Amino acid sequence: MLLSKQKKPLGLYIHIPFCKSKCEYCDFCSFVPNGTSVIEHYTDALILQMEDWADRCRSYEIDSVFFGGGTPTFLDSKHLLRILNAMYDNFHVTKKAEITVECNPATADFKSLRRLRRAGVNRLSLGLQSANENELAALGRIHSFKDFQNSYEDARRAGFENISVDLMYGIPEQTEKSFAHTLSAVTSLGPDHISLYALKIENNTPFAQKKDTLNLPDDDAVYNMYVKAVQYLAAKGYDRYEISNFAKQGAACLHNLKYWHCDEYLGLGASAHSYFGGERFATTRRVKDYIDGMEIINNDIKVVVESDKIDSHESMEEYVMLGMRLDEGVNIHDFEQRFGVSFVEKYGKLLDEYIDDGFVKKDDESYSFTTDGMFVSNFILSSVLDLDSDSPDSEN
Numbered sequence: 001m002l003l004s005k006q007k008k009p010l011g012l013y014i015h016i017p018f019c020k021s022k023c024e025y026c027d028f029c030s031f032v033p034n035g036t037s038v039i040e041h042y043t044d045a046l047i048l049q050m051e052d053w054a055d056r057c058r059s060y061e062i063d064s065v066f067f068g069g070g071t072p073t074f075l076d077s078k079h080l081l082r083i084l085n086a087m088y089d090n091f092h093v094t095k096k097a098e099i100t101v102e103c104n105p106a107t108a109d110f111k112s113l114r115r116l117r118r119a120g121v122n123r124l125s126l127g128l129q130s131a132n133e134n135e136l137a138a139l140g141r142i143h144s145f146k147d148f149q150n151s152y153e154d155a156r157r158a159g160f161e162n163i164s165v166d167l168m169y170g171i172p173e174q175t176e177k178s179f180a181h182t183l184s185a186v187t188s189l190g191p192d193h194i195s196l197y198a199l200k201i202e203n204n205t206p207f208a209q210k211k212d213t214l215n216l217p218d219d220d221a222v223y224n225m226y227v228k229a230v231q232y233l234a235a236k237g238y239d240r241y242e243i244s245n246f247a248k249q250g251a252a253c254l255h256n257l258k259y260w261h262c263d264e265y266l267g268l269g270a271s272a273h274s275y276f277g278g279e280r281f282a283t284t285r286r287v288k289d290y291i292d293g294m295e296i297i298n299n300d301i302k303v304v305v306e307s308d309k310i311d312s313h314e315s316m317e318e319y320v321m322l323g324m325r326l327d328e329g330v331n332i333h334d335f336e337q338r339f340g341v342s343f344v345e346k347y348g349k350l351l352d353e354y355i356d357d358g359f360v361k362k363d364d365e366s367y368s369f370t371t372d373g374m375f376v377s378n379f380i381l382s383s384v385l386d387l388d389s390d391s392p393d394s395e396n
């Protein structure tokens with residue numbers, strides 16, 4: 001009997017760089033398109049890139065897909081369905097694959113959500129950020145809380161059984177009380193997953209330019225928001241499984257877990273990052289270069305702008321940096337099996353210094369952060385791993 005060779009698991013990230021309008025804090029690769037022609041060309045370019053990668057992915061099966069942005073649902077269903085169909089044509093996507101689409105309230109109606117659900121999308125990530133209108137306005141969001149409620153209900157009616165909601169803390173106009181209101185309003189709807197990110201003011205954003213005039217909560221208030229949110233969400237049945245991510249039982253995001261477990265993933269589209277075949281690489285953030293590079297064979301246009309073979313020291317550092325983000329932390333036996341090096345000898349002794357202060361905990365199996373440790377995790381990891389760091393837990 002001929003045994004079929006076992007395929008390796010792979011995550012697929014697809015970047016859609018379009019938004020209806022630009023939020024004031026955002027430095028993601030996204031822009032407001034001028035007309036539909038760029039959307040047509042971008043869709044064509046994504047499909048060409050899938051065709052290019054199809055052969056190299058024959059020995060893989062895709063078990064998670066994440067459409068991020070930008071705002072993927074800014075594309076109409078026609079374009080999203082073309083991309084989804086090309087994905088099914090070019091890759092082996094498992095029947096049980098988690099397929100997530102990020103969606104902004106006010107960019108998708110019931111019909112388009114139902115089309116996505118029928119096309120195999122089974123997880124929706126709704127960007128809300130706050131349930132308070134003055135905070136949404138300060139962020140430059142295009143939707144109200146009511147818009148979010150409508151989208152949430154439409155998504156449930158369209159058959160989405162797995163919905164995540166993105167929230168932010170430490171944002172202008174926010175107080176501990178108003179943040180508590182956001183948490184209460186969102187959990188009362190019963191989403192399956194909540195992501196909670198601290199605002200980080202990025203260079204080259206409108207927020208950076210008017211930083212001194214923003215009415216931001218102070219550091220103590222921001223710390224209290226995070227600590228109280230962890231307690232509140234736990235009481236509502238949401239386990240924190242990563243610094244910024246909380247899930248009901250069985251609803252942790254499988255795609256994002258790949259990043260934190262250092263598993264392989266392929267990123268398609270402008271600004272997408274990949275970890276594939278022991279190499280990390282990223283495509284250009286310049287959407288025009290990406291489209292031209294895919295449509296025209298021209299060696300002057302660089303689609304892949306960063307590429308790095310990861311050596312074993314870098315691999316270990318990444319594994320610790322990403323693994324320590326998880327509530328379960330780094331398993332010392334898994335680490336030793338993967339790298340043939342003692343975790344306790346290499347990193348454990350340095351992390352031990354933070355145990356007495358209540359930032360790190362350990363047992364016979366693993367090292368992990370406490371809640372206080374998670375809040376200052378970047379600082380601790382930068383001392384242990386010699387990495388640069390400028391603020392606690394900010395990735396948004």
Ligand code: SF4
Pocket residue numbers: 018019021022023026027028030069070071104127
């Ligand atoms: S935060 Fe999201 S919705 Fe707002 S501009 Fe950035 S990518 Fe678009």
